[in-house]
Amino acid sequence: xxxxxxxxxxxxxxxxxxxxxxxxxxxxxxxxxxxxxxxxxxxxxxxxxxxxxxxxxxxxxxxxxxxxxxxxxxxxxxxxxxxxxxxxxxxxxxxxxxxxxxxxxxxxxxxxxxxxxxxxxxxxxxxxxxxxxxxxxxxxxxxxxxxxxxxxxxxxxxxxxxxxxxxxxxxxxxxxxxxxxxxxxxxxxxxxxxxxxxxxxxxxxxxxxxxxxxxxxxxxxxxxxxxxxxxxxxxxxxxxxxxxxxxxxxxxxxxxxxxxxxxxxxxxxxxxxxxxxxxxxxxxxxxxxxxxxxxxxxxxxxxxxxxxxxxxxxxxxxxxxxxxxxxxxxxxxxxxxxxxxxxxxxxxxxxxxxxxxxxxxxxxxxxxxxxxxxxx
Amino acid sequence: xxxxxxxxxxxxxxxxxxxxxxxxxxxxxxxxxxxxxxxxxxxxxxxxxxxxxxxxxxxxxxxxxxxxxxxxxxxxxxxxxxxxxxxxxxxxxxxxxxxxxxxxxxxxxxxxxxxxxxxxxxxxxxxxxxxxxxxxxxxxxxxxxxxxxxxxxxxxxxxxxxxxxxxxxxxxxxxxxxxxxxxxxxxxxxxxxxxxxxxxxxxxxxxxxxxxxxxxxxxxxxxxxxxxxxxxxxxxxxxxxxxxxxxxxxxxxxxxxxxxxxxxxxxxxxxxxxxx
Numbered sequence: 001x002x003x004x005x006x007x008x009x010x011x012x013x014x015x016x017x018x019x020x021x022x023x024x025x026x027x028x029x030x031x032x033x034x035x036x037x038x039x040x041x042x043x044x045x046x047x048x049x050x051x052x053x054x055x056x057x058x059x060x061x062x063x064x065x066x067x068x069x070x071x072x073x074x075x076x077x078x079x080x081x082x083x084x085x086x087x088x089x090x091x092x093x094x095x096x097x098x099x100x101x102x103x104x105x106x107x108x109x110x111x112x113x114x115x116x117x118x119x120x121x122x123x124x125x126x127x128x129x130x131x132x133x134x135x136x137x138x139x140x141x142x143x144x145x146x147x148x149x150x151x152x153x154x155x156x157x158x159x160x161x162x163x164x165x166x167x168x169x170x171x172x173x174x175x176x177x178x179x180x181x182x183x184x185x186x187x188x189x190x191x192x193x194x195x196x197x198x199x200x201x202x203x204x205x206x207x208x209x210x211x212x213x214x215x216x217x218x219x220x221x222x223x224x225x226x227x228x229x230x231x232x233x234x235x236x237x238x239x240x241x242x243x244x245x246x247x248x249x250x251x252x253x254x255x256x257x258x259x260x261x262x263x264x265x266x267x268x269x270x271x272x273x274x275x276x277x278x279x280x281x282x283x284x285x286x287x288x289x290x291x292x293x294x295x296x297x298x299x300x301x302x303x304x305x306x307x308x309x310x311x312x313x314x315x316x317x318x319x320x321x322x323x324x325x326x327x328x329x330x331x332x333x334x335x336x337x338x339x340x341x342x343x344x345x346x347x348x349x350x351x352x353x354x355x356x357x358x359x360x361x362x363x364x365x366x367x368x369x370x371x372x373x374x375x376x
Numbered sequence: 377x378x379x380x381x382x383x384x385x386x387x388x389x390x391x392x393x394x395x396x397x398x399x400x401x402x403x404x405x406x407x408x409x410x411x412x413x414x415x416x417x418x419x420x421x422x423x424x425x426x427x428x429x430x431x432x433x434x435x436x437x438x439x440x441x442x443x444x445x446x447x448x449x450x451x452x453x454x455x456x457x458x459x460x461x462x463x464x465x466x467x468x469x470x471x472x473x474x475x476x477x478x479x480x481x482x483x484x485x486x487x488x489x490x491x492x493x494x495x496x497x498x499x500x501x502x503x504x505x506x507x508x509x510x511x512x513x514x515x516x517x518x519x520x521x522x523x524x525x526x527x528x529x530x531x532x533x534x535x536x537x538x539x540x541x542x543x544x545x546x547x548x549x550x551x552x553x554x555x556x557x558x559x560x561x562x563x564x565x566x567x568x569x570x571x572x573x574x575x576x577x578x579x580x581x582x583x584x585x586x587x588x589x590x591x592x593x594x595x596x597x598x599x600x601x602x603x604x605x606x607x608x609x610x611x612x613x614x615x616x617x618x619x620x621x622x623x624x625x626x627x628x629x630x631x632x633x634x635x636x637x638x639x640x641x642x643x644x645x646x647x648x649x650x651x652x
Binding site: 050051052071072073074077078079081082083085086087088089098099102103146150 | 543545546548549550551552553554555556559563564567568
C-alpha cells in the first residue's frame with residue numbers, strides 16, 4: 001500500500017543528462033508502465049526509484065516521505081530483474097527466502113511465507129531445485145516469488161518478460177495481470193513492448209530522450225496522443241503521417257486538402273489558419289479500402305496474417321500502411337483507393353503537438369478492473 | 377562436404393596435441409619411474425621399463441642427517457602464507473577494481489599488472505639490498521614478501537577478471553532484498569567466487585612453490601625451500617640421481633593434482649543459470 005511521487009528528477013551521467021526533469025505521481029495500487037525506445041531512460045528511472053542509482057537532483061517520495069538518501073535495502077521495494085538475477089548457488093526456497101533471512105526472520109516463519117508465495121505461483125514442486133535446473137518461465141516465476149515474499153510496498157519490474165519466448169510471454173502477461181489483482185499492490189513496470197504496456201497498465205508513461213512525452217491510460221494514449229512521437233510509438237503497425245495544407249478552420253474543426261478532395265477533421269483549431277501546413281495522422285486500422293476514397297496507392301507488399309491483412313502502399317508523394325480484412329483479394333502492384341473516418345484522424349502542428357480532438361473517446365476513462373474478471 | 381572440411385583440421389589437432397603430450401609427459405614419466413629405481417638401473421645406458429621398484433631414495437631423503445622435512449615445511453609455510461595474503465588482498469582489490477566507477481580505471485588496472493611483468497632477475501638485487509636493511513634476509517617473512525610482490529598484482533588482475541564476469545544484477549538483487557554491500561559480498565558474491573579464488577590460489581601457490589631464484593638469494597640455513605634442497609644434490613663430487621628424482625617427484629605431484637582441480641573449477645562455470 002504505497003504511493004510514489006517523483007518531483008523534477010534529473011540524472012546526469014558524467015555530463016550527459018539521461019533524465020531531464022521527470023514529474024510523476026503513482027497512486028496506491030496503481031499499475032504504471034514506463035515505455036519508450038531503448039535509451040529513453042526508462043530503466044534508469046526505475047533504478048533511481050529502487051535506489052540502485054542516485055538522482056542528480058529532484059525528489060523521490062514514497063508515501064509522502066523523501067527517500068533520496070535511503071539505501072535500496074530500506075526502501076521496502078522489491079524488484080524483478082530482466083535477467084531474473086537468481087542466486088545460482090541457492091535453492092529456489094533459499095532464493096525466495098533470502099530477504100527474510102537477512103531480516104533475521106525465524107526459520108519456521110520464513111518457510112511458511114515462502115510456501116505461501118510458492119503456492120500463488122505454483123512453485124511448490126521446485127523449492128529444492130537450483131536455478132540452473134529450471135526453465136526460463138520457472139526462473140521468471142521464482143524471481144517474482146522472491147519479490148512477493150518480501151511483501152514490498154511497491155513492486156518494480158524491469159523488462160521481466162523480454163527473455164521469454166512469445167507464447168510464454170503472453171501467458172506470463174496474463175499471470176502478472178491476475179497477480180496484480182490478487183496482491184492489490186502498487187506496481188511499476190518497464191518495457192519496450194507496447195503490447196505489454198497497453199494490456200497491463202492503468203497508466204502508461206511514454207518516455208523519449210529522458211523526457212516524459214505523455215502520461216495517460218492506454219486508451220487515452222491511443223485515441224488522444226499528445227504529439228507525433230506518442231502517436232507513432234503507440235499502436236502497431238505505426239500510424240501513417242502525411243503533410244497537408246489547411247483550407248480553413250472554424251469551431252467545428254479544421255479543413256485540410258487531400259489529393260482526392262477536402263476533409264474536415266474535428267479538432268480544435270488552436271490558431272491554425274488557412275494556408276498553414278500540418279501533419280495528418282491516420283492509424284492503419286482506421287484506413288478502409290474504398291473505391292470512392294480520396295487517397296490512392298500502389299500495393300508494394302502484402303502481409304497476410306489470416307485474420308487481417310496489412311497492405312504497404314506507395315503513391316507519388318507518400319507511403320501508407322493499411323490494415324484490411326483477412327480475405328482481401330488484391331495483388332501486388334494493384335492500384336487501390338482508400339478513405340478514413342475523419343473523426344479517427346489526428347492533426348499535428350509544425351512542432352509535432354497534436355491539435356486536441358473536440359470529443360473525448362468514450363473508452364478513455366475505462367478502469368483496468370472493468371477488463372478483468374475478479375479472481376475467485 | 378561438411379565432414380571432409382572438418383576432418384583435416386581435426387587430424388592436425390590430434391597430431392599436435394599428441395606431440396605436446398609426449399613433450400610434456402615423457403620427462404615427467406621418466407622422472408617418476410626412475411625415482412623408484414635402484415641407483416644402478418637409473419643410469420643404465422638403455423632405459424629399463426621393467427624393474428623391481430624401491431622406496432630407498434624416499435626413505436633416505438627423510439631419514440638421513442640432512443632430512444628433507446625442514447625444507448618441505450619451509451616451502452609449505454612460505455608458499456601457503458604468501459598465497460593466503462595474495463588471495464585475500466587480491467579478492468578485495470579485484471572486487472573494488474571491478475565494481476567501482478572511477479576515471480582511468482583501466483590505466484590503474486594495467487599499472488597493477490605491469491608490476492608483474494618485470495623479470496625476476498631485474499628485481500632480485502634491489503630486493504636483496506632492501507631486505508638487508510630491513511633484516512629480512514633468512515626470514516620466512518622476507519620470502520613471503522618477495523613472492524607477494526609478484527603474486528599480488530597477478531591475483532588482483534585475475535580476480536578482477538572473475539568479478540567482471542559475475543553479473544552485477546546479483547549484487548543489486550541482494551541489496552534490494554535488504555542486504556548491505558558487505559552482506560551482498562558475503563552471501564552472494566563470495567560463494568560464487570569459489571572457482572576464481574581456488575584458481576588464483578593454486579596459481580599463486582605454484583609460483584611460490586616452484587621458485588628457485590628468490591629462495592637461493594634471500595634464504596639462509598633456517599629458511600631454505602625444497603628447490604634449494606634439490607640443488608644441493610648437484611655437488612662437485614657427483615649427482616645423487618635417485619634422491620634428485622625423488623625430490624622432483626615430491627615437488628611435481630601436489631602441483632599436478634592441484635592443476636587437475638583448477639581445471640574442474642574452471643570448467644564448472646557456477647554462474648550458469650544465474651541469468652537468462
